[in-house]
Amino acid sequence: MTYDFDLFVIGAGSGGVRAARFAAGYGARVAVAESRYLGGTCVNVGCVPKKLLVYGAHFAEDFEQAQSFGWSMGKANFDWTTLITNKNREIERLNGIYRNLLVNSGVTLLEGHAKILDEHSVELGGNRFSAKHILIATGGWPQIPEVPGHEHAIGSNEVFFLPQLPKRVLVIGGGYIAVEFASIFNGLGAQTSLLYRGELFLRGFDSAVRKHLQEELTKRGVDLQFNSDIARIDKQADGSLHATLKDGRRIETDCIFYATGRRPMLDNLGLENTHVALDDRGFIKVDEQYQTSTPSILAVGDVIGRVQLTPVALAEGMAVARRLFKPDEYREVDYRMIPTAVFSLPNIGTVGLSEEQAKEEGYSVSVYESRFRPMKLTLTDSQERTLMKLVVDAKTDRVIGCHMVGPEAGEIVQGLAVAIKAGATKQIFDDTIGVHPTAAEEFVTMRTPVAS
Ligand code: NDP
Numbered sequence: 425m426t427y428d429f430d431l432f433v434i435g436a437g438s439g440g441v442r443a444a445r446f447a448a449g450y451g452a453r454v455a456v457a458e459s460r461y462l463g464g465t466c467v468n469v470g471c472v473p474k475k476l477l478v479y480g481a482h483f484a485e486d487f488e489q490a491q492s493f494g495w496s497m498g499k500a501n502f503d504w505t506t507l508i509t510n511k512n513r514e515i516e517r518l519n520g521i522y523r524n525l526l527v528n529s530g531v532t533l534l535e536g537h538a539k540i541l542d543e544h545s546v547e548l549g550g551n552r553f554s555a556k557h558i559l560i561a562t563g564g565w566p567q568i569p570e571v572p573g574h575e576h577a578i579g580s581n582e583v584f585f586l587p588q589l590p591k592r593v594l595v596i597g598g599g600y601i602a603v604e605f606a607s608i609f610n611g612l613g614a615q616t617s618l619l620y621r622g623e624l625f626l627r628g629f630d631s632a633v634r635k636h637l638q639e640e641l642t643k644r645g646v647d648l649q650f651n652s653d654i655a656r657i658d659k660q661a662d663g664s665l666h667a668t669l670k671d672g673r674r675i676e677t678d679c680i681f682y683a684t685g686r687r688p689m690l691d692n693l694g695l696e697n698t699h700v701a702l703d704d705r706g707f708i709k710v711d712e713q714y715q716t717s718t719p720s721i722l723a724v725g726d727v728i729g730r731v732q733l734t735p736v737a738l739a740e741g742m743a744v745a746r747r748l749f750k751p752d753e754y755r756e757v758d759y760r761m762i763p764t765a766v767f768s769l770p771n772i773g774t775v776g777l778s779e780e781q782a783k784e785e786g787y788s789v790s791v792y793e794s795r796f797r798p799m800k801l802t803l804t805d806s807q808e809r810t811l812m813k814l815v816v817d818a819k820t821d822r823v824i825g826c827h828m829v830g831p832e833a834g835e836i837v838q839g840l841a842v843a844i845k846a847g848a849t850k851q852i853f854d855d856t857i858g859v860h861p862t863a864a865e866e867f868v869t870m871r872t873p874v875a876s
Contacts, residue, residue, distance in 0.1 A: 427544065427554040427555050427556045428453075428455075428553045428554045428555060429452075429453045429454060429455045429532070429553060429554070429555040429556070430447070430452040430453045430454065430555065430556050430557065430748075430749070431443070431444070431447045431452050431453075431454045431455075431555060431556070431557045431558075431559060431745075431748065431749075432454075432455050432456075432457070432538075432546050432553060432555035432557070432558045432559070433454065433455065433456040433457070433558075433559045433561055434456075434457050434538045434540075434546070434558065434559065434560050434561060434562055434693070435456075435457070435458065435464065435560070435561035435562040435563055435689075435725075435727075436456050436457075436458035436462050436463070436464060436522065436526070436533070437463065437464020437465055437466065437467075437561060437562075437563045437725060437726075437737070438463075438464055438465075438466050438725065438734045438737040438738050438741070439464075439561040439563075439724040439725030439726075439737030439738065439740055439741040440456055440458075440464070440559065440561030440724075440725070440741065441456065441462075441463070441464075441522060441525065441526060441741070442737070442738045442741030442742050442745070443559055443561065443724065443740075443741035443742070443744045443745045444456040444526060444529075444531045444741075444745075445525060445526065445529045445531065445745075446741070446742055446745035446746070446749075446750075447744075447745040447748065447749050448529045448530045448531045449529055449745075450745060450746075450749035450750045451749065452745075452748070452749045453532075454530070454531045454532065455531065455532040455533075455534055455553060455555070456526060456531050456532070456533055456534070457534045457535075457536065457537075457538035457546070457548050458533070458534075458535055459535070459536055459537040459538070461519060462519045462522040462523055462526075463515075463518055463519055463522045464563050465563050465564065465726070466734040467515060467518050467519070467522065468515055468519075468584075469580060469581050469584050470580070470734075471734055472514075472515065472518065473511050473515060473584050474584075474601075474604060474605075474608075474767065475767060476507075476511050476514065477507070477511070477584075477608045477612075478604065478607065478608055478611075478767045478769065480502075480507045480608075480611075480612065481607060481608045481609075481610070481611025481612050481769060482611060482769060483500075483502075483611075484500070484502075484611050484612070484613065485611070485769075485806070487500045488804075489800075489801065489804040489806060492803040492804040492805070493803060502589075502612055502613060504586070504588055504589035504612070505588075508584070508585065508586075511584070534548050534549075534553075536548045536549040537692065538693075539692060539693060539694040540558060540560075540693060540694035540695065540697055540698055540721070541694060541697055542697055542698070543558075543698060543699075543718050543719075543720045543721060544556065544558070544720055546558060546694075547694075556720065557720055557721075557722060557748055558720060558721045558722070559721075559722045559723065559724065559744060560693070560700075560708060560716070560721065560722070560723040560724075560727055561723070561724050561725050561727065561737070561741065562688070562689040562690065562693060562727050563688075563689050563725055563726045563727055564686035564687060564688055564689055564726035564727065564729075564732060565581075565686060565687055565688075565689045565691075566579030566580045566581055566682065566683075566684075566685075566686055566687075567579075567684055567685045567686055567687045568682040568684065569682070569684060571654055571655060571656055571657065572655075572656040572657070573656050573657030573658055573659070573665075574657060574682070576657050576658075576659045576665055576680065577596075577657060577665075577680040577681065577682050578679065578680070578681050578682070579681070579682050579683075580601050580605075580681075580683060583605060583681055586679070589609075589612055589613070589614055590609075590614055590677075590678040590679035591614060591615060591678050592614065592615045592616075592617075592676070592677040592678045592679070593609045593614045593615070593616050593617070593677060593678065593679045593680075593681060594617050594618075594619060594665075594667055594675060594677040594679070594680045594681070595609070595616065595617070595618045595619070595681045595683060596618075596619050596620075596653075596654060596680065596681065596682045596683065596684060597618075597619075597620065597682065597683035597684040597685070598618070598620030598621070598622060598624075598625030598626060598627065598650075599625075599626070599627075599683060599684075599685065600683075600766050601683035602618055602620070602625070602683035602684075603618070603625060603626065603637065603641070603766055603768040604766060604767050604768055605681060605683060606618040606641065606646050606768070607641070607644075607646070607767075607768040607769040608769075610641075610644055610645060610646045610769075611644075611769055615647075616645075616646050616647065617646070617647040617648075617649060617675065617677070618641075618646060618647070618648050618649065619649050619652045619653065619654065619669075620648075620649070620650050620651075620652065621651070621652065621653040622650065622651070623650055623651060624638065624650060625637075625638070625648075625650065626766070626772075628778070629766075629772065629774065629778060629827075630774065630778035630779055630780070630813060630815075630825065630827045631778070631779065631780060632779070632793065632811060632813050632827065633772055633774065633778075633811065633813070633827050633829055636795075636809075636811040636829045637768060637770075637772060637829055639809075640770055640808060640809070640829065641768070643807060643808065644769065652669055652670075652671070652673075653669065653670050654667045654668070654669060654670070654680070655668050655669060655670045656668045657680060663678075664676055664677065664678055665677050665678065665679070665680055667680060686726060686732060687706065688702075688706060688707045688708060688726065688727045688728075688729060689726075689727060690702075690706075690708075690727070698716075698718045698721060699716075699717045699718045700716040700717055700718050700721055700723075701716070701717040703729070705729060706729075707727065707728055707729030708723040708727050708728050708729075709728075710722065710723050710724075710728050712756065713743075713744075713747055714728070714740060714743065714744050714747075722744055724737060724740035724741050724743075724744055725737035725740060725741070728740075730759070731759065731762060733762065733764060735762075736757070736759075736762065739757045740757055743755065743756065743757050760845075761775055761776050761841065761844055761845045762775070763775035763837050763838055763840075763841035765833060765834025765837065767834070770808060770810070770829055770830050770831060770833070771828075771829070771830065771831065771832065771833040771834055772827075772828070772829050772833055772834075773827070773828045773833030773834045773835075773836055773837030773838075774825075774826065774827045774828070774837060775825070775826050775837050775840065775841040775844055775845075776815065776823070776824050776825035776826055776844055777815055777824050777825040778815070778825060778827070779791055779813075779815050779825065779875075781825075782815050782817070782824055782825060787817050787818075787819075787824065788817075788818045788819060788876075789815050789816060789817065789818055789824075789875075789876065790815075790816040790818045790850070790873040790875070790876040791813065791814070791815055791816070791873055791874050791875040791876065792813065792814040792816065792850075792870035792871075792872075792873055792874065793811070793812070793813045793814075793870070793874045794811070794812045794813075794866045794870050795809050795810065795811050795812075796809065796810055796863075796866065797809055797810075798810050798830060798831060798863055799861055799863070800831070808830075809830075810828070810829065810830030810831070810863055810866075811827070811828065811829040811830065812827070812828050812830070812863075812866050812867055812870070813825075813826070813827040813828070814826055814827075814850065814853070814867065814870060815827075816849075816850045816873075818876060820849070821849040821850050821851055822847055822848070822849050822850075823843075823844050823848055823849065823850055823853060824844075826840050826841075826844055826867070828867075830863060831863070832863075836863070836864045836867070839864075840867060853867065853868050853870075854868065854871070856868040
């Protein structure tokens with residue numbers, strides 16, 4: 425049987441584009457369908473614009489601290505429209521780069537909504553296409569709990585396009601997006617509250633990291649309210665919002681931003697025409713090689729809900745392209761020791777196990793911790809402190825967890841992740857000469873365990 429394409433990719437986000445380009449590079453005939461924007465969540469309403477807003481928010485403290493280094497300046501003013509316009513222009517540039525990458529690698533780009541008709545056919549814009557393999561890479565979508573009045577709230581799709589910076593913001597959730605946007609809004613000058621339903625936000629991160637960030641955000645003036653959740657939202661005649669909490673308290677604000685996780689994007693995808701099965705959380709179920717319950721249909725990225733991170737989707741997309749079209753170069757994605765950063769202010773960088781996870785997994789651990797005031801701040805009034813922590817397997821001396829809260833934590837942890845993935849022991853850390861004077865050198869000078 426001959427097909428129109430060897431691979432039909434649905435979704436031109438991180439995972440889909442990577443799979444499409446590499447497959448085409450291996451000589452496959454590839455189509456990619458995209459109904460919204462090239463580059464997917466990461467480029468359009470995720471990592472990239474978020475990081476630009478974080479940079480924008482950081483200037484507030486840069487201006488203030490510069491005065492302790494002898495700079496004087498007039499009153500700094502912030503203009504939201506300028507930031508958003510410039511951000512939009514940069515995203516348009518990136519959309520164009522994605523388009524060129526695809527077209528130049530020989531991929532057929534089809535703009536419109538693709539619906540699967542059967543295990544080898546897809547419909548788009550009234551046309552039917554056949555393909556030997558179909559790859560679902562449709563990503564995720566913000567999930568907003570259906571509390572009464574939730575239509576007055578926004579999610580992470582809208583937050584990047586707010587017409588103006590709200591004076592008061594209520595961020596709901598305690599994950600990556602919630603703490604990052606609480607930092608952005610606070611840095612840009614909005615009166616910011618973060619409401620989290622549990623005891624302490626960032627569940628799953630090392631408890632020292634969670635507590636440290638709690639302290640640092642509080643110092644910066646973010647109003648953190650844990651064990652709190654919204655029962656209903658009412659819009660007032662003046663446009664402001666009243667959030668009634670489950671404990672009866674009321675909060676008045678101008679913007680309610682839900683950052684309460686992301687669901688798989690399966691809307692009108694035609695899965696009912698296939699045997700593709702979902703897992704108990706509703707994500708597409710795949711085997712170790714990203715094959716769904718329909719063998720000709722594969723899935724990667726946020727839609728499989730394994731690890732919702734761009735670099736993981738890239739690795740999965742590449743693995744699929746290789747498995748299908750360059751099997752001698754196929755390598756399984758290694759999900760152990762994935763480094764990650766939360767771009768809160770200050771940043772979190774982490775790789776490997778938290779102290780709690782290590783103990784749960786039966787390791788006996790030695791823990792090394794350092795807290796200090798970054799050198800850059802010693803001339804200023806800022807009381808911000810940095811946290812660095814290593815979790816070491818006491819039996820083998822291997823470093824199994826590395827955590828940091830402080831400036832450039834993501835940049836620092838990326839380098840350390842290579843050593844840790846290579847199996848570096850604490851002795852190797854100790855034998856490594858520091859780069860002086862840096863914050864990062866603290867990771868190779870911690871000598872006495874705080875706990876073991
Ligand atoms: P997360 O899964 O990280 O966090 C969701 C948060 O919302 C949790 O604190 C959760 O609480 C809470 N929550 C979930 N449902 C409800 C509800 N019904 N009512 C109240 N609170 C609720 O999701 P995010 O939306 O922050 O981000 C989605 C994913 O995107 C992340 O998991 C991450 O993988 C990725 N991402 C990565 C970034 C990075 O690499 N820097 C940046 C942004 C996103 P609880 O803990 O109690 O379950």
